[in-house]
Amino acid sequence: MNWHRLAAIVVKEARQMRRDRISLAMIVGIPVMQLLLFGYAINLNLRGLEAGIADQAGSAASRAAVMDMLATGVIAARAHAATPEQLMDMLRRGEISVGVAVPPDFERRLADGREAIQVLVDGSDTAVQNAAAQLAQMPLAPAPAPVAGEAAPGAPGDGPIRVVPFYNPERRSAVNIVPGLIGVILTMTMVMFTGMAIVRERERGNMELLITTPVTRTELMVGKVLPYALIGLVQTTVVLMLGLWLFQVPIRGSLADVYLAAVLLILANLSLGLLVSTMARSQFQAMQMTFFLFLPSMLLSGFMFPFAGMPAPAQWLAELLPLTHFLRLIRGVMLRGAGLWELWPEVLALLVFTALMMTAAILRFSKRLD
Structure with missing residues (x-):
């Protein structure tokens, strides 16, 4: 081995990496x-879960009980309802994660040692379900002393607060993970495929042929997107079939809404990938940028770690990611049986993201080799 030639190769590679700003940024970034x-952003100790309150008793004792529950910091009041049925509607639409229902005969139930408050929980997120379970351990009042010769009121082990999980009472993790996997797979593959689309045309010399054609920038970009959209639908079908067959994951909502939600995410990720392809100079750089975008999507969207446990700045950043809104959509439709029209804020967010990314990609792309 010639050490002089080896040193020359090492110096050459170091200089090449220094000129590659994207790679240099990835090394540190x-x-x-x-x-x-x-x-900072990942916190498994959930606090401040969005809660709705339905205090049908309206007495000083019931208000004090609700205030004691809020004082624990586990829940935070975000909405008020007149009946438990309204709380259930809020849970289905994803407006709240926890509903506190106080019956009209609250004081009598409490005096008899019976169940006095129901805590309705969106059990589609097992982390939220586990956090809300802490409320069942909170005492509302001292238990009444039984009269001599009589049994203590209430069944053994019963408490004044009962936590009722919905949509996943068995706490099966697959019920929560499989719908989210649709979004994770579509995010990883769609951005990567289209991220290398324009770059691949340049590296293979096909850009010269496209320049000589009357194809416009918009036609080229949309034409790049449509074939991959079909691939995304195939991937969605595979995950749904395997999730139903292997893990018995339910689809409580409309199957058409599931596919419409998938189409919204597919278009959002494809438009983002096209923007990446206009910025990268090589397929390797496109893959680097895709990974750089995929990492925060995985960690901040609520797929791996609970969204409610993140600090406010991390949640603001997560709202800019399409995967965050898709997870709310797909879990709302598949697990809670909600319709897309009930989850319209998430639909609007994905449409706006797609329009902005596609416009930016079209404006950045030029049918010129320089």
């Missing part, structure tokens, strides 16, 4: 991003 995300 990925560890910094992971440290910040895992150190």
Whole structure:
């Protein structure tokens, strides 16, 4: 081995990496991003769960009981309802994660040692279900002393607060994970495929042929997107079939709404991938940028870690990611049986994201080799 030639190759590679600004940024950016995300944004101790309150008793004792529950910090009042049925509607639409229902005969139930408050929980997120279970351990009042010769009121082990999980009472993790996997797979593949689309045309020399054709920028971009959209639908079908067959994951909502939600995410990710392809100079750079975008989507969207446990700045950043809104859509439709029209804020967010990314990609693309 000639050490002089080896040193020349090492110097050459070092200079090439220095000129590659994207690679240089990834070398420093990925560890910094992971440290910040895992150190500050990821929090498994859920606090401040969005809750709706339905106090049908309206007495001083019931208001004090609700205030005691809010004082624990586990829940935070975000809405008020007149009946438990309204709380259930809010849970289905994803407006709240927890509903506190106080019956009209609250004081009598409490005096008799019976169940006095029901805590309705969106059990589609097992982390939320586990956090809300802490409320069942909270005492509302001292238990009444039984009269001599009589049994204590209430069944053994019963408490004044009962936590009732919906949509996933068995706490099966697959019920929560499988719908989210649709979004994760579509995000990873769609952005990567289209992220290398324009770059591949340049590297293979096909851009010269496209320049000589009357194809416009918009036609080229939309034409790049449509074939991959079909691939995304095939992937969605595979995940749904395997989830139903292997893990018995329910589809409580409309199957058409499931596919419409998938189409919204597919278009959002394809438009983002096209924007990446106009910025990257090589397929390797496109893959690097895709990974750089995929990492925060995985960690901040609520797929791996509970969204409610993140600090406010991390939640603001997560609202900019299409996967965050898709997870709310797909879990709302598949697990809670909600319709897309009930989840219209998430639909609107994905449509706006798609329009902005596609417009930016079209404006950045030029049918010129320079």
